[in-house]
Amino acid sequence: xxxxxxxxxxxxxxxxxxxxxxxxxxxxxxxxxxxxxxxxxxxxxxxxxxxxxxxxxxxxxxxxxxxxxxxxxxxxxxxxxxxxxxxxxxxxxxxxxxxxxxxxxxxxxxxxxxxxxxxxxxxxxxxxxxxxxxxxxxxxxxxxxxxxxxxxxxxxxxxxxxxxxxxxxxxxxxxxxxxxxxxxxxxxxxxxxxxxxxxxxxxxxxxxxxxxxxxxxxxxxxxxxxxxxxxxxxxxxxxxxxxxxxxxxxxxxxxxxxxxxxxxxxxxxxxxxxxxxxxxxxxxxxxxxxxxxxxxxxxxxxxxxxxxxxxxxxxxxx
Numbered sequence: 247x248x249x250x251x252x253x254x255x256x257x258x259x260x261x262x263x264x265x266x267x268x269x270x271x272x273x274x275x276x277x278x279x280x281x282x283x284x285x286x287x288x289x290x291x292x293x294x295x296x297x298x299x300x301x302x303x304x305x306x307x308x309x310x311x312x313x314x315x316x317x318x319x320x321x322x323x324x325x326x327x328x329x330x331x332x333x334x335x336x337x338x339x340x341x342x343x344x345x346x347x348x349x350x351x352x353x354x355x356x357x358x359x360x361x362x363x364x365x366x367x368x369x370x371x372x373x374x375x376x377x378x379x380x381x382x383x384x385x386x387x388x389x390x391x392x393x394x395x396x397x398x399x400x401x402x403x404x405x406x407x408x409x410x411x412x413x414x415x416x417x418x419x420x421x422x423x424x425x426x427x428x429x430x431x432x433x434x435x436x437x438x439x440x441x442x443x444x445x446x447x448x449x450x451x452x453x454x455x456x457x458x459x460x461x462x463x464x465x466x467x468x469x470x471x472x473x474x475x476x477x478x479x480x481x482x483x484x485x486x487x488x489x490x491x492x493x494x495x496x497x498x499x500x501x502x503x504x505x506x507x508x509x510x511x512x513x514x515x516x517x518x519x520x521x522x523x524x525x526x527x528x529x530x531x532x533x534x535x536x537x538x539x540x541x542x543x544x545x546x547x548x549x550x551x552x553x554x555x556x557x558x559x560x561x562x563x564x
Contacts, residue, residue, distance in 0.1 A: 377459025
């Protein structure tokens, strides 16, 4: 009979188990989202640094190489003579380091640098100088089938004209997770004079401060996100382990101080009710408890004594 009382234990422990699982899962989700936000923030900081350094290198090249040569020897459309040789500006597609007398344009320099960086493979970051008004169609997302996210980011940067503005996106899952940053490419005096002279149907009304395009920086996030998932999972296991210990201690203490006395008293009441149903009403009902079960036992005892008194009166009348 006592074994039936074990049903009380799982009924009282089950809510603790359910709450433990829910809390641990919630903690894991919150931690993962926090870790993911931290990974994105770290990626953003790195990508902005890469974009700023790339643009700074081009600016130094334009200011210290391109501008003096243009000023002293002629424009990019005609080349210039120096000594017995003629030097011409070339785009990244035309640039061949073996050719004599050619120098890459500032934008071409960035394209050449990005090609070198991008050749390292998917495990490294990549950079690209792109524009919705690019002379080179391969650098124009509108002509290369760029994503709507990228086109909208470029349009936003060009409309904002803010040198510190940026757009970002995270895509992919697992090892394919990527962070992408579009950072504004702001026109300088050298950029304006060069691009406005290119012609050929290209935009030729640039002014200083215009956002001509964007440095697009792509960083892999797969490893960092997997680490974040692993960290969150370990925390979940620790929380579940802590709750398991609490639940075990609760079960033990509850069995010693609540369930066992309760089961014993309920069994006593069950046996007493069985005796009374068979007409055995002479044995007192004793419950050693002052709680609700004890008061229930007292009610049983009053019922038993009332039955004894009633039966005695009936016997006297007979």
